[in-house]
Amino acid sequence: xxxxxxxxxxxxxxxxxxxxxxxxxxxxxxxxxxxxxxxxxxxxxxxxxxxxxxxxxxxxxxxxxxxxxxxxxxxxxxxxxxxxxxxxxxxxxxxxxxxxxxxxxxxxxxxxxxxxxxxxxxxxxxxxxxxxxxxxxxxxxxxxxxxxxxxxxxxxxxxxxxxxxxxxxxxxxxxxxxxxxxxxxxxxxxxxxxxxxxxxxxxxxxxxxxxxxxxxxxxxxxxxxxxxxxxxxxxxxxxxxxxxxxxxxxxxxxxxxxxxxxxxxxxxxxxxxxxxxxxxxxxxxxxxxxxxxxxxxxxxxxxxxxxxxxxxxxxxxxxxxxxxxxxxxxxxxxxxxxxxxxxxxxxxxxxxxxxxxxxxxxxxxxxxxxxxxxxxxxxxxxxxxxxxxxxxxxxxxxxxxxxxxxxxx
Amino acid sequence: xxxxxxxxxxxxxxxxxxxxxxxxxxxxxxxxxxxxxxxxxxxxxxxxxxxxxxxxxxxxxxxxxxxxxxxxxxxxxxxxxxxxxxxxxxxxxxxxxxxxxxxxxxxxxxxxxxxxxxxxxxxxxxxxxxxxxxxxxxxxxxxxxxxxxxxxxxxxxxxxxxxxxxxxxxxxxxxxxxxxxxxxxxxxxxxxxxxxxxxxxxxxxxxxxxxxxxxxxxxxxxxxxxxxxxxxxxxxxxxxxxxxxxxxxxxxxxxxxxxxxxxxxxxxxxxxxxxxxxxxxxxxxxxxxxxxxxxxxxxxxxxxxxxxxxxxxxxxxxxxxxxxxxxxxxxxxxxxxxxxxxxxxxxxxxxxxxxxxxxxxxxxxxxxxxxxxxxxxxxxxxxxxxxxxxxxxxxxxxxxxxxxxxxxx
Numbered sequence: 001x002x003x004x005x006x007x008x009x010x011x012x013x014x015x016x017x018x019x020x021x022x023x024x025x026x027x028x029x030x031x032x033x034x035x036x037x038x039x040x041x042x043x044x045x046x047x048x049x050x051x052x053x054x055x056x057x058x059x060x061x062x063x064x065x066x067x068x069x070x071x072x073x074x075x076x077x078x079x080x081x082x083x084x085x086x087x088x089x090x091x092x093x094x095x096x097x098x099x100x101x102x103x104x105x106x107x108x109x110x111x112x113x114x115x116x117x118x119x120x121x122x123x124x125x126x127x128x129x130x131x132x133x134x135x136x137x138x139x140x141x142x143x144x145x146x147x148x149x150x151x152x153x154x155x156x157x158x159x160x161x162x163x164x165x166x167x168x169x170x171x172x173x174x175x176x177x178x179x180x181x182x183x184x185x186x187x188x189x190x191x192x193x194x195x196x197x198x199x200x201x202x203x204x205x206x207x208x209x210x211x212x213x214x215x216x217x218x219x220x221x222x223x224x225x226x227x228x229x230x231x232x233x234x235x236x237x238x239x240x241x242x243x244x245x246x247x248x249x250x251x252x253x254x255x256x257x258x259x260x261x262x263x264x265x266x267x268x269x270x271x272x273x274x275x276x277x278x279x280x281x282x283x284x285x286x287x288x289x290x291x292x293x294x295x296x297x298x299x300x301x302x303x304x305x306x307x308x309x310x311x312x313x314x315x316x317x318x319x320x321x322x323x324x325x326x327x328x329x330x331x332x333x334x335x336x337x338x339x340x341x342x343x344x345x346x347x348x349x350x351x352x353x354x355x356x357x358x359x360x361x362x363x364x365x366x367x368x369x370x371x372x373x374x375x376x377x378x379x380x381x382x383x384x385x386x387x388x389x390x391x392x393x394x395x396x397x398x399x400x401x402x403x404x405x406x407x408x409x
Numbered sequence: 410x411x412x413x414x415x416x417x418x419x420x421x422x423x424x425x426x427x428x429x430x431x432x433x434x435x436x437x438x439x440x441x442x443x444x445x446x447x448x449x450x451x452x453x454x455x456x457x458x459x460x461x462x463x464x465x466x467x468x469x470x471x472x473x474x475x476x477x478x479x480x481x482x483x484x485x486x487x488x489x490x491x492x493x494x495x496x497x498x499x500x501x502x503x504x505x506x507x508x509x510x511x512x513x514x515x516x517x518x519x520x521x522x523x524x525x526x527x528x529x530x531x532x533x534x535x536x537x538x539x540x541x542x543x544x545x546x547x548x549x550x551x552x553x554x555x556x557x558x559x560x561x562x563x564x565x566x567x568x569x570x571x572x573x574x575x576x577x578x579x580x581x582x583x584x585x586x587x588x589x590x591x592x593x594x595x596x597x598x599x600x601x602x603x604x605x606x607x608x609x610x611x612x613x614x615x616x617x618x619x620x621x622x623x624x625x626x627x628x629x630x631x632x633x634x635x636x637x638x639x640x641x642x643x644x645x646x647x648x649x650x651x652x653x654x655x656x657x658x659x660x661x662x663x664x665x666x667x668x669x670x671x672x673x674x675x676x677x678x679x680x681x682x683x684x685x686x687x688x689x690x691x692x693x694x695x696x697x698x699x700x701x702x703x704x705x706x707x708x709x710x711x712x713x714x715x716x717x718x719x720x721x722x723x724x725x726x727x728x729x730x731x732x733x734x735x736x737x738x739x740x741x742x743x744x745x746x747x748x749x750x751x752x753x754x755x756x757x758x759x760x761x762x763x764x765x766x767x768x769x770x771x772x773x774x775x776x777x778x779x780x781x782x783x784x785x786x787x788x789x790x791x792x793x794x795x796x797x798x799x800x801x802x803x804x805x806x807x808x809x810x811x812x813x814x815x816x817x818x
Contacts, residue, residue: 002532
């Protein structure tokens with residue numbers, strides 16, 4: 001009989017968000033009349049903007065006639081989109097990233113989940129706690145950890161606590177790590193990173209020959225001009241970092257699927273003999289062998305995000321979510337909650353009531369208020385006692401949700 | 410410094426199809442006036458059919474208004490599509506596959522490349538030779554092989570020769586293998602498998618507790634009623650096989666991206682203590698953690714393939730390609746080539762001229778006839794001396810290509 005990959009058995013019962021769905025579905029079945037307000041999974045609610053829809057439709061129409069039909073595209077993504085990304089997301093900020101450094105994909109979850117494939121098993125991997133669960137789960141599935149300990153940590157990973165006392169920013173490690181996942185604006189805490197702070201990480205990486213796996217999926221929510229949108233805004237970062245970006249939250253593509261990963265030409269790692277190899281050809285080989293590129297009409301739609309109209313429309317949608325976040329934060333503070341995030345980020349990170357466990361608070365909020373949030377413990381042991389609320393909602397839902405929460409106090 | 414995954418260094422210089430592209434681009438640059446006829450990569454040329462385009466457009470329009478907008482979908486795919494697949498591809502042939510067994514994805518290349526992740530490293534993997542390169546390359550990248558030997562075989566894989574003398578069908582192994590990749594109708598040889606032959610494989614798998622990884626991406630080209638479209642048409646297969654299917658060649662989705670994998674509930678494998686575990690939850694966990702579902706409008710478009718009109722339109726396109734294959738085979742036979750495949754399959758597998766090496770024949774055909782095919786050696790050592798031509802082309806290109814080939818004789 002064939003053998004399973006036993007590393008899967010080390011994982012907890014389910015991925016966080018399916019578990020939330022299961023609890024919500026159960027509640028809905030038992031309370032069919034209760035209107036549920038979802039501030040849980042962090043999914044956008046605004047439709048695609050007009051210029052994106054027009055380009056998407058145009059892309060579909062091109063697929064309808066032989067003269068403009070497109071079959072297999074380049075696995076790395078069409079040059080027209082990679083060039084726009086390089087220009088608008090990087091060169092316009094004075095960062096010299098070229099179209100060749102960009103790999104278009106169908107999601108940052110896929111890319112951050114798959115990226116460890118190109119790195120050896122001997123790497124010491126640094127993981128923030130709390131953290132987006134995909135980094136840990138994919139490391140476990142890939143056999144890069146031992147068993148889970150009683151405290152919820154997996155043997156073999158190097159956890160970087162990001163608690164209240166450190167302002168939800170991991171301290172620069174004292175030991176040598178080889179790969180470190182960072183995420184700013186942070187999911188789940190909503191914390192952002194200043195230029196000075198990121199410079200410390202780049203310095204650390206350069207001194208320790210470490211590679212930073214920088215998840216910037218929420219960069220579009222940064223409004224403060226002092227906060228970098230990209231790790232590559234830090235001098236020297238191109239030789240020590242790769243970056244993950246997505247159209248999901250930037251342009252409402254959670255159901256449309258487009259993202260990209262930036263792997264600068266300068267980035268290198270070594271083999272066991274110490275010889276250096278560039279990373280970009282490895283990721284290219286991974287993608288050409290195991291991925292077939294993003295749907296052409298979707299890439300065409302993503303390109304429209306960079307048009308004059310598209311940039312304006314998308315910024316308006318983000319402003320709307322940011323205003324939700326502002327309202328939520330102000331209102332929750334008024335109710336007496338301890339609240340973090342919610343500025344330059346779509347997530348509110350609040351302390352549960354009376355030191356409740358976060359799943360207990362989840363059940364309370366669902367039962368008493370019909371509001372779905374995300375239990376902090378789902379993001380790691382240090383998330384215990386916290387709760388994530390997402391600003392991706394319609395204004396009236398936000399207001400209704402806040403009103404209901406105020407009543408359970 | 411971080412360490413690379415050194416298994417990548419075992420791979421040959423490039424994935425087959427990018428290498429072909431490089432040679433063709435070079436030739437085009439040097440011969441800008443020469444019109445190239447592409448029968449190489451096996452990419453479709455006919456546009457999406459009308460009913461698929463309509464559904465695709467409708468899906469895009471739904472994304473344009475809040476009331477019908479869709480954010481994150483189920484990672485496994487929408488139930489509306491999984492139910493159609495179960496009904497039309499399986500239940501209508503008397504095969505009891507349910508919607509829960511279906512996992513919608515963005516490509517069979519992704520699925521066949523990722524599937525080994527859920528299996529342990531100790532499995533003995535059987536690979537046909539010649540074969541679609543992704544199975545071997547992803548096994549190498551995943552550290553499931555040793556180095557490449559001088560004969561082109563990787564240590565640690567179990568090769569099943571499919572040469573002329575065995576009618577391009579692998580012999581049932583005498584040893585115990587744990588996982589075997591099979592592909593029918595075959596890429597690259599165009600060979601199909603009869604019910605009797607597949608029954609031998611299912612019997613082998615049942616006797617040896619082996620799992621068959623059955624790639625049926627070309628099943629839509631089967632016109633002979635005697636030839637099974639699915640491994641699950643063979644009694645007992647549900648406990649020993651999973652199946653990979655795609656809309657790429659069935660409905661011209663190479664640039665649109667949609668496929669699916671079938672993992673029956675009955676399928677099990679063991680851990681190192683010999684305990685049995687169902688495979689479906691493992692693949693589900695892999696997909697929910699590292700994949701985010703297929704673009705909603707694309708799934709909507711794929712669903713239209715099963716409409717009354719869609720089935721008719723898609724069948725007409727396939728008939729067109731099959732007629733190409735028939736013309737090609739007849740014509741090449743007349744020229745004196747030894748030709749296989751081309752019936753119930755979109756691929757022609759021909760012997761090179763005068764025992765030439767297959768890359769040499771590739772260069773000759775490109776230079777003398779401006780025709781791009783695929784060198785058999787790109788599919789494995791036993792492909793040497795053979796050449797794949799694809800029937801995915803416009804009729805006039807096919808005729809022009811054949812005329813040009815006839816002149817280099």
